[in-house]
Amino acid sequence: MNLILFNEHDFCGDNRICLHDRRHQHIAEIHRAQPDSLLRVGQINGLSGSGQVMSIDDQQVTLQVSLIQSPPAALPLTLLLALPRPKMLKRILQTISTMGVKELYLLNSYRVDKSYWSSPLLAEAAINEQLQLGLEQALDTQMPNVYIRKRFKPFVEDELPAICANTRGLVAHPYHAIDCPEATLTPTTLAxxxxxxxxxxxIDKLAHAGLTPFHIGQRILRVETAIPAVLSRLFPII
Amino acid sequence: MNLILFNEHDFCGDNRICLHDRRHQHIAEIHRAQPDSLLRVGQINGLSGSGQVMSIDDQQVTLQVSLIQSPPAALPLTLLLALPRPKMLKRILQTISTMGVKELYLLNSYRVDKSYWSSPLLAEAAINEQLQLGLEQALDTQMPNVYIRKRFKPFVEDELPAICANTRGLVAHPYHAIDCPEATLTPTTLAxxxxxxxxxxxIDKLAHAGLTPFHIGQRILRVETAIPAVLSRLFPII
Incomplete structure (x- = not known):
């Protein structure tokens, strides 16, 4: 937790927040904060800055916050991801959030096991918990938007053409693929x-909707490895 | 397991291998192989090719192998990695192996918890197990070399200068850092x-030995995310 994130419900006075949960525990046990300690704090979907410990005990920490800093730039990317198995989904949501992805579609695909769709990790609160862990890592405050699409064909036919219009449309795929395009800040749609x-x-349907197959080499990467490798290759700054 | 890896002990005849362990189980349960089924096989530190199922039962599978293909190109890289915590080490060894790293130093550092050095995952057999999983993923046969260095200063002073001589020497570090250099196949030493x-x-000691601090952006990535992101940025083909 490089950044203590809070939301409007945590305010308990003017520029003052009171925290009770794992954040209190982290501040007490990892930072070993004392009155007057300074911590990095950020308001979800708002600014970040510093928080000065006003009081701390076994139950609660109270911080006086001063918020001045904008979040780091987001990637100009809409990411379409075939739903990973639940164990990987947690880590992948964190990774995506840490790397600055703000628009994520979780998509069905022939090789997605049907059972994955009934995972409790797909509940909105569970997704947001993982995304928040990713933001805390990256000192970011801007929550990504996650959209769930359980039917491949209607999504690709009815929604995708508009999503990828006027963007660099790409699908990571090893066959009949172009070399990876150069890193730019071009708005991008990536599957x-x-x-x-x-x-x-x-692949045919995605190509028809505007996504070109590309590869970054001949090795077959696991999805959790491919995501950082591909994002890092497509954008000059992470 | 995209590739069934075997070694010289698995031979049970001319160009014939007999497998009993998790590989037999995988071939039976995941591939649902029958006599005459063709599978991708590779000899550790040798060639890969096809294996034709001669017989399969509850105990064993016998394959006739034809080995013709060289492994994919390795990254021209020596990677120095501060020892990760054991849970992450497993995944990181797999990732490194999948991405084609062949020279890895696991290194002590001030922020490495001392307890990590007593993990059973550092036994040679345990390391090789994870590396092999990574090779199976990438259709690679060439086992990486892993060197363990429990003392930072003697390694950096006595060994590192020779390792990084005539290579592109780099350390991933966010402060006083240059922008990430362009992707090339230059021999590289990366910490x-x-x-x-x-x-x-x-950082001072590493810089003195020849490693220049660089960054790929302002976000703080976890080590398991930083590795694929940085390797993908430094080399044109993975």
Whole structure:
């Protein structure tokens, strides 16, 4: 937790926040904060800055906050991701959030096991918990938007063309693929498939909607490795 | 397991291998192989190719192998990594192996918890198990070399200058850092610190030995995210 994130419900006075939960615990046990200690704090979807400890005890910490700093730049990216298996989903949500992705579609695909869709990790609160951990890591305050699309074809036919209009449309895929384009801050729509990849029918549909297959080499990467490798290659600054 | 890896002890005849362990189980349960099924196989530190199922039962699978293909190119990289905590070490060894790193030093650093050095995951067999999983993912056969260095100063003073001589020497570090150099196939020596980063004394020592601090952006990435992001940025092909 490089940044203590809070929201409007944590305010308990003018520029003052009171924290009770894992954040209190972290401040007490990891930072070993005392009155007057300074911590990095940020308001979700707002500014970040410093928080001065006014009081701390076993139950609660009270901080006087001074918020002056804008969050780091977001990636100009909409990411379409075939729903990963639940164990990986947690880490991937954190990674995506840490790297500055702000628009994420979790998508069905032929090789997505149906059982993944009933994971409790897909509840909005569970997703937001992982995204928040990612923001805390990156000193970011801007929560990503996550959209769940359980049907591949209607999404790709009805929504995707508008999403990827006027963007660099790409799908990470090893076959019949162009070399990875150069890093730019061009608005981008990027699809990454499941373990085992999109099937040819899906690649055809994605291509028809405007996404060009590309690769970064011949090695087959796991999705959790491919995401940072590909994002880092497509954008000059993370 | 995109590739079934075997070694010389698995031979049970001319160009014939007999497998009993998790590989037999994988071939039976995931591939649902039958006699005459073709599988991708590779000999550790040798060639890869195809394996034709000669017989399969509850105990064993026998494959006739034809080995013709060289492993994918390795990254021209020596990676120095502050020892990660054990839970992360497993995944990181797999990632490194999948991405084609062949020379890895696991290094002490001020922010490495001493307890990490007594992890059973540092036993040679345990390390090789994770590396092998990474190779299977990437269709690679060439096992990485892993060197353990429990003392930072003697390593950096006595060994590192020779390791990084005539290479592109870099340390991933957010402060007083140059922008990430462009992707090339230049032989490279790269150091990545622990969670929390190298301390200034360590950065000074690494710089003195020939490693220049660089960054890929202002976000603070976890080590497991930083590795694929940085490798993908430094080399044109993974």
């Amino acid at each position: 990454i498939g499941p373990e085992g990849g999109f099937i040819p029918y899906e | 990545i610190g622990p969670e929390g980063g190298f301390i200034p004394y360590e």
